[in-house]
Structure formats: structure tokens, C-alpha cells
Amino acid sequence: MKKQAIEHTRLLALSLLAGEDMYGYQMIVELARRSNHTFDMKEGTLYPVLHGLEQEGFVEAYRKQAPTGRERKYYHLTRKGEHALREEEAAWKRYSGAVNDVLRGGAEAV
Amino acid sequence: MTRQEFLDQVLSSLGRLTAEERENVRRELEEHVEDRMEALLEMGWDEELAESRCLEAMGDPAEIGRELARQYRGRGWLWIGRAAVLLTVVLCVQALLGIGVLFNAWDGLVVRTLRPQITSMLDEVEAEAQVDLRMDIGSDVLRVVRVSVGEVENQRVAEIAMCAYDRWPFGIVAHNCENWITVEGLGDDVRIHGGPASRTYGAECWQMYALPAPEDRSVVLTYSRYGETASLEVPLPEQGGTV
Amino acid sequence: MKRKEKRLPSRRRRTARRVLVAAAALFLVNRIFLVGLLFPIQAVRRCEEREDTGRTNLVCRNWAPEIYKTGLVYLTENENVTMLSAVRLSLYGWIEVYGVPLDCTVEGPIHGGWWTLYRKEEPSQFYVFGRIDDPDIDRLNILWTIEGDGDSDMWVVSDSGEWMERDGRRYFLCSFGNANAAAYKFPLVVGCDEAGKEIARIGLEHGVVTVS
Structure with missing residues (x-):
């Protein structure tokens, strides 16, 4: 269960960065906002995911001054990361589609 | 738990990271806590409560540390990089130790473009001419x-000052290449006192002598080695000056 | 608002940059300073340049700890030349010790040469090498006269089984130690066919003594 949590965290992180470059805290806030607080993960667990993506070359990091005035470590999606995002998106669609099919199938049977 | 304790516990699992990487992680996590704290303080939270709430929201520091460490493992990138640095340092040291080789390159350059100074062994000079004739000998060039x-020792001789360098600017010239060059004048060439010659890896300079007949207008140098031959005709200067 | 951007490299990028720098340094130091050679064959190329043999191909390579702890002896060849060279690993990387080229353009049944190295007043290995052009020759008898307390002869036999082939030509290399090269005189190589009949006989003139 935990492994799955991390894996779809990757998908969420990648898709957040597809829109614009963000820093860690900003991503947590944005994630909560977009999902209407459904995703309420432990905030620290985002960072291993981000560092893993960085080491694999899917994202790049740089330090920049945030709108708050302080300097923060920003993440940027690379082209390699864009490909990875598309793949993970496709995989997720297949997975969730399959779950939906099973549920629907079950409801019809009833 | 305080902020410091939290961060220390995360960092304790990151032994395999470089000091710089660890510092980056600490900074990033601290900044996150800072941001969260600011948000809570704005809402009117008590500072101590805010801090404990933040750290709780972050999660288990041991788990965060473990997961982070996992991302930096494997594939040995770090060691390849370190080996590359070591190689670079060794090469620089070797280059510094062998800085004398640059003098060879300089010799090669001088001989190629400028005019090398080759002393004359003649007692009396009848006629002299500065020339610039080049011929390929093997993988080098004769100039x-x-x-x-x-006149030397009451004999009328022709002295030909020449040098050789490798075709490539930083290359190595063949050793003692004069051994494979003969002068066609009257029979064998004549060595007079050997004469001073300079030999480095970059360039070789020496003189050769021939006994020309009074009516000879030129002398032929022939290179022959490993079955390859080449000839160069060297015109003799007219009496009293240059050609 | 002033934007300050500072790039943070990942391990992968840092390593790539370091490897690139190392490769550039290697190229520059090899080409311009002519040191820092990583592979022994590069030192053989230097011998080729010194002797102007042109590019040669490898016939055999032997480890020769008796001359230098990291010494390697190479026998290389091309159409015109057979060369015996020795290289070793030093502070500067692989460097050449000496190269003995043998001009094989002159027609003949056998081409032969010898080389010996003196290190710190002590004689070390003695090498005899060459090329055999006559296909009938099956065995070589190499003969020296050793000057000393009464001249003595010394024979070394080299069989075609020990010879190496490259580019359709046959090459031989013999070595033996405890050689007091100064006392070895008048080396001679006699080529015999299978039956033992003498086919060719040459004196080994191309010889070099290197003192280190």
C-alpha cells in the first residue's frame, strides 16, 4: 500500500510541474487545493519523490526567489520528465479504467 | 521534538550523501517547515504549538530519511565522477612535470615557420643563400x-643547413633522420667535424656537406628509408652573394 | 523583483561534467604534452614516430618483468618494417624505453635483429627477433661467439612452432636472460628446412644495446 502511495505521488508531482516550476511547499499547497483536500499525505514524503525524480533526470532543480521574498529550491520538468508524465498518465488511465470496469460490471450483475 | 532534532534525525540516515547534498536536503526541509510555520502563525497559532503541528504534518523523520537515502543509491555515478576527477588531477600533475615537452613543441614551431639558427662550419664563405625548400620524408618534413x-681545410665544399620536423604541430620527429639522407654530388657526402646539431623530439637541425665540381649548379639530396625515396634539388648560390 | 537563479546539478549531471573534463584533459595532455598515456600501445606509437616506421600492427606482446617491473615488450610489423620495442609504466604514464626497427624492404630469406638492455650495470634480457620470408625454412639456429675465458659458442634453436604469423608473414622472437651482451659477438642466424638442410645464413647486424 505504501509503495503505491509513493508511485502515484510521482504522477501527481510530475503533473503539477507540467504547468509551472514550483518548490516543495508550493506543491503541497497546490495539491491540497486542486484535490479539495482529498490528498492529505505527510508533507515530508514529497521530498524523497522529488529527489528521486531529480536524480533520474525527470526534473531539474534551481534556486530562485519565491513570491514570498525568500529563496527556494524550484523544480522544473525536463523533456524526459514530460515523456515520463505522459507514460504514467496513460498507465493510470488504464488502471483506473480497469477498476471502473470491474465496479460497473459488479453493479450490473446485481 | 524541536525543529533541529527533526532535521538531525532525517540527516542521520543520509550518511552516503556528500556533505553538500546533505546540506541541501537540510535547507530544503527547513525552508518547508518555515513556510508552513508562517502560514500557521498568520492564522494566529501559538509558536510552540505551530512548530509541533508542522513537524507532525511532515511525517516520520526516520522514514523520510530512509526514503531519501534510497533515491541517492545505486549505479555508482558518484564513484565514476570521483575517478574522473582523480584522472584529471593526475594528468595535470603529469603535464606540469613534463612541461619541458612544450619546448619541443616550440622547437617544432620555430623550425616550421621561422628561420632556425644553424651555425656554419666553413672557414671561408664564398657564397651563401638563404632558401626555403621543403620535402616530405616519411611522416616528417625536411626543410x-x-x-x-x-672552404674547409682547403677544400671547396658546399654546406647545406637543414632541419626536420613532424607534419603534425605537436608531433615527434624521426630520430637521427640525417642517416637516411645522402647528398649526390661527387660520391659520398663528407662529414666535417660532425658540426653541432640540435636534436629534440620536436625538431632536428644539422648540416650536410658535398664536394661539388666547379661547374655544378646544384646538389641533389636524396632520402631513402624503408623502400621509400624522395629527392630534392638544392641550387648552389652564385659566387659573391645570394642566388 | 530581482530574479536570482542558481542551478543545482544532480549527481548524474555532475558526473557527466567531470567525465567530460577528464576526457578533454586526457586529449590535451596526450596530444600536446605527449605524456599521460593510458595504454601501453600508445607508447609503441611514439616509438613508431621516433623511428618513422609508419603505423605497425601487433604481432605479440610479452610482459617483461626482468627488464622493468611494468615492462612490456612488443613485436610489431608492417609491410616494410619489423620493430621490437619496449615500454614501461612511469610517473608520466606509459613511456617508451627503446625501439629497434628492422628494414625488411630488401629482399631476403630472413631478416633479423637483436636488442639488449643494461640496467644499472647489470645485464638483463637479450632479444633476437625478425621476419622469415622463405617458406621452406622450418627452423632457425642462432649462434653467438662468446668472448671470455676461451671463446665458446652458444646455440639457440627456434622452431617454426614458436613463430607467429601476421598479415601472411612469419615472425620470430626469442629471449633469454643472463646475457652479457658485450661478450656476445658475431651473431649469426642459420635457417634450415624440415630435413635440417641449411637454406640461408645471415649475420645479425642490426643490434642495439641500451643502457639505462
């Missing part, structure tokens, strides 16, 4: 720089 006609 004749000066032809003189004069």
Missing part, C-alpha cells in the same frame, strides 16, 4: 634553410 659554398 633546407641555407646553402653556402666555401
